[in-house]
Amino acid sequence: MMHIMLTANAAWNILNFRKPLVQGLLSDGHHLTVLAPPDHSVGALEQLGCKFLPLSMDAKGLNPFSGPALARQMRAVFRQERPDVILGFTIKNNIFGSRAAGDIPFIPNVTGLGTAFLSGGILRFVAENLYRRAFARHEVVFFQNEEDRGLFLSHHLVRSDQARLLPGSGIDLEYFAPMPPAENGDAPVFLMIARLLRDKGVLEFVDAARAVHTRLPTARFQLLGELGASNRSAIHTTTLAEWQQEGVIEYLGVAPDVRPVIAAADCVVLPSYREGAPRTLIEAGAMARPVIATDVPGCRSVVAAEITGLLCPPRDAQGLEAALLRFLAMPPERRVAMGRAGRARMEDLYDQSIVVEAYRAAIAKVQMLPGAHRNTSQNREANFS
Structure with missing residues (x-):
C-alpha cells in the first residue's frame, strides 16, 4: 500500500469536495495525509483516517512573488513525509506543489481557472506561464470540464496525452437522494x-x-x-x-x-x-x-x-x-x-465511483513509470507513527 498526500488551499476543500476519493483510497488500504491550511474540517478528516499537516499560505489571488516561499515550504514537507504520490487541487497548490514535488509523482486536478484567467491581461499571461512550466513533466492532469481542457490544450499548457477529463468531484447519489418537489405555493x-x-x-x-x-x-x-x-x-x-x-x-x-x-x-x-x-x-x-x-x-x-x-x-x-x-x-x-x-x-x-476509479488508474500509471519515487514500508510506517 502507498502513502498518498492530498494538498489544497483549505482543509474544507478536501472534506467537502474530495471525501468520496478519500474514502475510496482509504478503503484500498492506503495511508493518506492532507496538507492544507487548517480550519474546522481538520477533525472530520482525522476521523476519516487521514493524517493532517498544516500549510501556511494565502489563498487570495495568484501572486507569483509569494510562490517561491510556498514552494519551499511544500518541498520541506514532501522531503520529510516522502509520499509515494501527491494529488493536487486548487491553483496555488497545483502550480507550486508541482515545482516542489521533485521526483515524487504529482497529479494535479484543474478544478477551475480562478480570478487570474477571468481578469485577462498580464495576470492571465503570468498564470499561463506558471501552468506551462509546472505541468510539463506530469503524466496525468485532470480537468473537470471539456472547455477548460480544450483551453489548456489550445494554449499549449498541457499535452493531449496528459489531459484527462473527470465528471467534477463526483456525487454520492445515495446521500444526495431525490426529493419530492417543495410545496412553497405563491412564495417560490x-x-x-x-x-x-x-x-x-x-x-x-x-x-x-x-x-x-x-x-x-x-x-x-x-x-x-x-x-x-x-x-x-x-x-x-x-x-x-x-x-x-x-x-x-x-x-x-x-x-x-x-x-x-x-x-x-x-x-x-x-x-x-x-x-x-x-x-x-x-x-x-x-x-x-x-x-x-x-x-x-x-x-x-x-x-x-x-x-x-x-x-x-x-x-x-x-x-x-x-x-x-x-x-x-x-x-x-x-x-x-x-x-x-x-x-x-x-x-x-456524475457518480462518484467514476472519479475514484479514474484516480486509481492514474495512481497506478504514475507508479509504474521508470524512476518513480518509491517509499519503503519502513519509512512509511515511521511517518505515520
Missing part, C-alpha cells in the same frame, strides 16, 4: 449556494431578485455560503447587511449539510462567471431540483439546457431575471420533469 424559493464572491454572480443574483420582487413580492431569494472569503472579489459584510435590510435576500450563513436547504427550494441558481464542475448544480440535480445557471464553461457541462434547467447569459442581471420569470411561468409538471431529468443525468454522468 430560489436558492444560490456559493462563496459570496462577485465572480460567482452574487451581484447579478441580487439585482435579478430585486427586479423579480417588483412582479412577485412573495418570491424568496436565499444565499447560502461563506462570507468574508479570502478573495479579491469577496462581497463586503456591510453590503450583505444592506441587502438583508432591504429584504431582497435571505442570508442563511453556512451549513454542514446542504440537503435540507436544497430540499426546501424550488430552484437552485448559480450565475457564476466560470466554473470547473459546479458542485452546487450537481447536488441540486442529484436531489431532483431544476436549476438556472449561466451559459459558461463548467455550468453548461452540468446543465442540459431546457431539459434539466435553464441557461442565461453571464454577467447579465436582466438575462437572469428573464430566466427566473420563465421558471415562474412554467407549469408544475414541467418543473418536476426538469428535476427528474437532472437526477437521471447525475446518475449517468
Whole structure:
C-alpha cells in the first residue's frame, strides 16, 4: 500500500469536495495525509483516517512573488513525509506543489481557472506561464470540464496525452437522494449556494431578485455560503447587511449539510462567471431540483439546457431575471420533469465511483513509470507513527 498526500488551499476543500476519493483510497488500504491550511474540517478528516499537516499560505489571488516561499515550504514537507504520490487541487497548490514535488509523482486536478484567467491581461499571461512550466513533466492532469481542457490544450499548457477529463468531484447519489418537489405555493424559493464572491454572480443574483420582487413580492431569494472569503472579489459584510435590510435576500450563513436547504427550494441558481464542475448544480440535480445557471464553461457541462434547467447569459442581471420569470411561468409538471431529468443525468454522468476509479488508474500509471519515487514500508510506517 502507498502513502498518498492530498494538498489544497483549505482543509474544507478536501472534506467537502474530495471525501468520496478519500474514502475510496482509504478503503484500498492506503495511508493518506492532507496538507492544507487548517480550519474546522481538520477533525472530520482525522476521523476519516487521514493524517493532517498544516500549510501556511494565502489563498487570495495568484501572486507569483509569494510562490517561491510556498514552494519551499511544500518541498520541506514532501522531503520529510516522502509520499509515494501527491494529488493536487486548487491553483496555488497545483502550480507550486508541482515545482516542489521533485521526483515524487504529482497529479494535479484543474478544478477551475480562478480570478487570474477571468481578469485577462498580464495576470492571465503570468498564470499561463506558471501552468506551462509546472505541468510539463506530469503524466496525468485532470480537468473537470471539456472547455477548460480544450483551453489548456489550445494554449499549449498541457499535452493531449496528459489531459484527462473527470465528471467534477463526483456525487454520492445515495446521500444526495431525490426529493419530492417543495410545496412553497405563491412564495417560490430560489436558492444560490456559493462563496459570496462577485465572480460567482452574487451581484447579478441580487439585482435579478430585486427586479423579480417588483412582479412577485412573495418570491424568496436565499444565499447560502461563506462570507468574508479570502478573495479579491469577496462581497463586503456591510453590503450583505444592506441587502438583508432591504429584504431582497435571505442570508442563511453556512451549513454542514446542504440537503435540507436544497430540499426546501424550488430552484437552485448559480450565475457564476466560470466554473470547473459546479458542485452546487450537481447536488441540486442529484436531489431532483431544476436549476438556472449561466451559459459558461463548467455550468453548461452540468446543465442540459431546457431539459434539466435553464441557461442565461453571464454577467447579465436582466438575462437572469428573464430566466427566473420563465421558471415562474412554467407549469408544475414541467418543473418536476426538469428535476427528474437532472437526477437521471447525475446518475449517468456524475457518480462518484467514476472519479475514484479514474484516480486509481492514474495512481497506478504514475507508479509504474521508470524512476518513480518509491517509499519503503519502513519509512512509511515511521511517518505515520
